[in-house]
Amino acid sequence: xxxxxxxxxxxxxxxxxxxxxxxxxxxxxxxxxxxxxxxxxxxxxxxxxxxxxxxxxxxxxxxxxxxxxxxxxxxxxxxxxxxxxxxxxxxxxxxxxxxxxxxxxxxxxxxxxxxxxxxxxxxxxxxxxxxxxxxxxxxxxxxxxxxxxxxxxxxxxxxxxxxxxxxxxxxxxxxxxxxxxxxxxxxxxxxxxxxxxxxxxxxxxxxxxxxxxxxxxxxxxxxxxxxxxxxxxxxxxxxxxxxxxxxxxxxxxxxxxxxxxxxxxxxxxxxxxxxxxxxxxxxxxxxxxxxxxxxxxxxxxxxxxxxxxxxxxxxxxxxxxxxxxxxxxxxxxxxxxxxxxxxxxxxxxxxxxxxxxxxxxxx
Amino acid sequence: xxxxxxxxxxxxxxxxxxxxxxxxxxxxxxxxxxxxxxxxxxxxxxxxxxxxxxxxxxxxxxxxxxxxxxxxxxxxxxxxxxxxxxxxxxxxxxxxxxxxxxxxxxxxxxxxxxxxxxxxxxxxxxxxxxxxxxxxxxxxxxxxxxxxxxxxxxxxxxxxxxxxxxxxxxxxxxxxxxxxxxxxxxxxxxxxxxxxxxx
Numbered sequence: 001x002x003x004x005x006x007x008x009x010x011x012x013x014x015x016x017x018x019x020x021x022x023x024x025x026x027x028x029x030x031x032x033x034x035x036x037x038x039x040x041x042x043x044x045x046x047x048x049x050x051x052x053x054x055x056x057x058x059x060x061x062x063x064x065x066x067x068x069x070x071x072x073x074x075x076x077x078x079x080x081x082x083x084x085x086x087x088x089x090x091x092x093x094x095x096x097x098x099x100x101x102x103x104x105x106x107x108x109x110x111x112x113x114x115x116x117x118x119x120x121x122x123x124x125x126x127x128x129x130x131x132x133x134x135x136x137x138x139x140x141x142x143x144x145x146x147x148x149x150x151x152x153x154x155x156x157x158x159x160x161x162x163x164x165x166x167x168x169x170x171x172x173x174x175x176x177x178x179x180x181x182x183x184x185x186x187x188x189x190x191x192x193x194x195x196x197x198x199x200x201x202x203x204x205x206x207x208x209x210x211x212x213x214x215x216x217x218x219x220x221x222x223x224x225x226x227x228x229x230x231x232x233x234x235x236x237x238x239x240x241x242x243x244x245x246x247x248x249x250x251x252x253x254x255x256x257x258x259x260x261x262x263x264x265x266x267x268x269x270x271x272x273x274x275x276x277x278x279x280x281x282x283x284x285x286x287x288x289x290x291x292x293x294x295x296x297x298x299x300x301x302x303x304x305x306x307x308x309x310x311x312x313x314x315x316x317x318x319x320x321x322x323x324x325x326x327x328x329x330x331x332x333x334x335x336x337x338x339x340x341x342x343x344x345x346x347x348x349x350x351x352x353x354x355x356x357x358x359x360x361x362x363x
Numbered sequence: 364x365x366x367x368x369x370x371x372x373x374x375x376x377x378x379x380x381x382x383x384x385x386x387x388x389x390x391x392x393x394x395x396x397x398x399x400x401x402x403x404x405x406x407x408x409x410x411x412x413x414x415x416x417x418x419x420x421x422x423x424x425x426x427x428x429x430x431x432x433x434x435x436x437x438x439x440x441x442x443x444x445x446x447x448x449x450x451x452x453x454x455x456x457x458x459x460x461x462x463x464x465x466x467x468x469x470x471x472x473x474x475x476x477x478x479x480x481x482x483x484x485x486x487x488x489x490x491x492x493x494x495x496x497x498x499x500x501x502x503x504x505x506x507x508x509x510x511x512x513x514x515x516x517x518x519x520x521x522x523x524x525x526x527x528x529x530x531x532x533x534x535x536x537x538x539x540x541x542x543x544x545x546x547x548x549x550x551x552x553x554x555x556x557x558x559x560x561x562x
Contacts, residue, residue, distance in 0.1 A: 272451075273421055273451070273452065273455055276451065276452045277452060277503070280452065280503045280504075280507065281503065283507065284503060284506055284507055284510065287507065287510045287511070287514065288510065290514065291510065291513060291514060291517065294514070294517045294518075294521065295517070297521065298517070298520065298521055298524060301521070301524050301525070301528065302524065304528070305524070305527060305528050305531050308528070308531040308532065308534075308535055309531060311535055311538075312531070312534050312535050312538045315535070315538035315539050315541065315542045316538055316541070316542075318542040318545075318546075319538070319541045319542040319544075319545040319546075320545075322542065322545035322546045322548065322549040323545045323548065323549070325549045325552075325553075326545070326548045326549040326551070326552040326553075327552075329549070329552035329553050329555075329556045330552050330555075330556075332556055333552070333555060333556045336556075
């Protein structure tokens with residue numbers, strides 16, 4: 001956003017002075033008189049205890065939300081680290097695996113420290129906010145207050161409370177994503193660490209292998225793409241025995257390989273289809289909600305700018321009125337001057353008469 | 364992303380080879396002499412995959428550089444040969460559509476077919492050309508694409524609204540300066556008017 005706030009205190013001061021001159025405000029508070037007399041005092045000098053505390057709390061909330069944002073970034077980075085570690089494991093690059101997992105561990109330490117810090121901050125902020133509330137009640141109970149002051153205090157308190165609630169919610173979200181990451185990581189670890197890979201090779205059906213001619217042999221190698229999610233358990237699990245059996249059997253009966261993999265895959269394939277549909281629907285739904293958010297954002301911005309347009313309109317009207325008044329004054333001046341010429345001639349005639357009389361006296 | 368062939372077959376339960384009911388293929392990107400062999404290959408692979416697909420099941424098989432997607436629904440089977448980039452979901456929704464269309468236009472007559480029919484089915488040929496772009500087949504993909512475009516447009520809109528805000532800001536400044544200046548002008552005019560009344 002461009003300018004989230006506008007400092008219009010100068011305008012406010014000038015307006016109050018003009019109103020005072022007209023005599024519209026009955027000056028209730030002595031503070032206002034002091035303000036009017038000491039024009040040079042900066043507008044922020046009248047900060048009360050309440051204001052100071054509120055500003056401090058606001059600052060602390062801001063810092064805490066920044067920390068939470070950093071925490072969120074750390075958890076996201078850890079997801080990337082998990083994926084990288086999985087990819088490298090598939091390539092049997094254990095050195096890199098060790099490096100990646102060490103980075104991942106450091107992240108967890110950092111994450112835990114940050115969470116502890118943030119929790120402490122939030123509890124401190126809660127206490128400070130309740131102090132502020134009691135302070136407000138005390139100031140009001142003093143007796144000498146105006147409605148605006150009460151409104152101002154309540155508005156400030158509510159604002160700070162909502163900001164704190166938003167920060168705590170953010171923290172909750174970050175913690176849930178982190179726990180999900182941990183779970184996913186655990187699952188993937190399990191997937192790779194089990195030596196009992198799922199495949200017991202079913203009794204290969206020799207009868208079907210006969211009519212299949214050689215062109216099918218080329219189907220062996222690229223099995224890759226579709227079957228990759230299931231082959232890694234095969235490969236990493238057995239390593240030598242089962243995988244090599246499969247590979248050697250492929251040249252002889254590629255159809256058997258396909259049948260076996262098909263058997264494994266038909267059930268996951270059905271799930272995958274509906275799952276992928278569900279995922280696509282979810283993404284569509286989230287896109288739509290994003291769009292609605294953007295629309296509301298747009299609407300707020302346009303209304304804010306509408307207020308600006310009204311101000312411009314008022315300013316232009318004011319300047320129009322001023323210019324019209326000035327024009328009429330000048331016109332009056334012009335008519336007076338042009339009409340007064342007759343009088344001016346008379347005045348000059350009188351002056352010249354006096355001069356002649358004066359000259360006569362002297363000479 | 365392209366579809367090379369679409370086949371509709373009748374899958375007799377495990378007894379005989381499936382019977383081809385309709386066939387459409389796009390072999391224009393092969394050399395002239397390879398075309399017939401490619402067609403044979405398509406027919407053969409289609410038959411094999413269809414015979415291996417259990418009823419009410421979907422299947423995808425990787426063969427050389429093609430993915431063969433098969434969907435068997437109560438004995439009527441649709442097989443599609445697509446390349447690796449074609450999204451799987453759109454492939455299956457396309458096969459769904461083909462099967463629905465076939466049942467609508469041919470009813471139950473296919474159950475009695477015993478030999479490969481050689482009559483071309485025009486719908487299949489135009490489906491082949493139309494659905495080269497997966498968005499056509501898969502409504503979800505189309506919707507997602509349109510939504511992304513809309514989002515881009517909205518982002519641009521927000522940027523222009525921000526620029527508008529800045530311009531409005533500068534306009535506010537200028538108009539307030541103008542009103543100040545006109546006020547000074549008015550006071551000045553009144554002053555010149557007030558002093559020389561005697562003359």
